[in-house]
Amino acid sequence: MSPQPSLSDRIAPLTAALESQVIAWRRDLHAHPELGNREFRTASIVAEHLRSLGFDEVKTGVAHTGVVGLLKGGKPGGVVALRADMDGLPVTEEVELPFASKARAVWNGEEVGVMHACGHDCHVAILMGVASILASLRADIPGSIKFLFQPAEEMPPEGEEGGAALMIKEGALENPTPQAIFGLHVTSRQPAGVIGYRPGPTMASSDKLKITVQGKQTHGAAPWLGIDPIVTSAQIVLGLQTIVSRTLDLNREPAVVTIGAIKGGVRENIIPDSVEMRGTIRSFDEGMRDAIHERITTLAEGISAASRASCKVCITKNYPVTRNDPVLTEQMVPTLTRVASTGPRPMGIEVVPKATGAEDFSFFQRLIPGLFFFVGVTPPDIEPTKAYSNHSPRFVVDERGLEVGVRALANLAVDYLATKAE
Structure with missing residues (x-):
């Protein structure tokens, strides 16, 4: 009798089968962006999806519109958290796509266009895909995974609290408390599918x-x-x-x-x-x-x-400074390297320079060890240094990078929990 494939071996075909669905989720979210603390539609889609997968707990309304889901594995073990941010930006889209945003909203008293100009639609779709995959593997997962779908990473409206800090204040990292947290960001600075990481101070x-x-x-x-x-x-x-x-x-x-x-x-x-x-x-x-x-x-x-x-x-x-825990980073780089060198379109991994952009994932990292990494989404025919940057009204995404993001987060979760089960 042949041995059962490892969890990591089982993730790859599951991701391939789910890729078209992840892209469809991303396009729907892209066409319907919502500003910080107002992600009502997005949160509803996420919560319904987690409940449909049989998550053990699904909490809504965390930090206004955040969703926290808990998936308990079939074997005892540790706890790991995965995070995706949900909000769009007050930017009027200038990209000609069949699913381009036509949304309008009021931001700090001014009517504005709304666009997923930073790729948070990709993050949500990726983490929804990870939820589907890990839910199907739950019987063999040693421990629990906490899914954090976070509002207002791009700052809440003036006069309101929001984002990671408010999620923490409202108990998102409690009952149970994760021992580590992972998050990613799509970026125009790397070709589609390339994974970038950095130990220590990574974003300002x-x-x-x-x-x-x-x-x-x-x-x-x-x-x-x-x-x-x-x-x-x-x-x-x-x-x-x-x-x-x-x-x-x-x-x-x-x-x-x-x-x-x-x-x-x-x-x-x-x-x-x-x-x-x-x-x-x-x-x-x-x-x-x-x-x-x-x-x-x-x-x-x-x-x-x-x-x-x-x-x-x-x-x-x-x-605060987005600081990747050096020990956790060293521990998990082999996982990222394996993901980057396999799959339908292996693209590789690189250590990236410090970025003077900022991320409120940093609030989670102040309390538990965290690793925040990047997945390139620039089409191969565009030089990344010449691509429209995140936050541009002409920011575009090569959706082939989404599959890499799904495999990366799913593998990080199961590989980390495997170390706690030993």
Whole structure:
């Protein structure tokens, strides 16, 4: 009597049989994107799917619209979590597809187009596929898998809580508590099907910056009668560039301070009372992060005082550094390597550079070991460096990458649980 194939050997044909369904789910979700904390249709589809598979628990309404499913294997063992984010972006789609989004919604008081411009439709479809496969294998799975379908990764609307932090606050990592968590992100920076990973700091922390400079309004023809907040703001913007280039030890980690918006004044011959600047701060080290915050405040206040103006600096911490646990990463790289080198379209695996984008998967990683990796979705006829990036209204997905994502997450789950059962 021949031995029964391993769980990993059984995942590949199951994934192949399910690929067309995963693509169909992705296209449906792409045509019906929803913004953060408003993923009602998406959550309903996910919850119905998990219930149809006989999941032991399916909780809805977690962090507004999140879904948490628990699949208990037929053998005793550990607990692992898999996560997918569900929200779209306030972006009007410019890609000509039969399933292109025509959705409109209100975001922070403004009517906007809505698009899955970051690939979260792919993440949801992939994890739904993983749920189908692991449910069919549950009798031989040693342990339990917790499925986290998360809302508002792209930030909740102003004035609302949301995302991974709120899921944690509402108990998503409890009863039972996973011993590890895995997540992925599709990316235009790699060819379709290529897996990318990095141990340690992988994606940057993200903080919002607002500086309000208060001057004294006067006629533009007589600037000496007032205090010019525009000139002061210009000096602050230039000064901020020296924080990274002249005060940080960049041998440790890179960092970014960017001002993306300046608002002040209503016409050419009036020096206004005040100017508001908004920007973003990115770093890969929590100590450097705090140092940057302190130096921004000191610099802005000092320049303002020297100009006889005043200023108020407001820095809001958004997401921590997405840091892949080095031990867990080393343990699971063989699994990712096996997935990347097999299947119908083996494409390979690579260590990717740090990314200054941010991810609230990082909140989960602060509590339990986590590994966050990337799956390329750029068509083979497009050079990844020239492809439209995630968040672009022309972001496109080569759907051949979805199958790789399904196999990767499913194999990570069963391989990790196998180590806990030994």
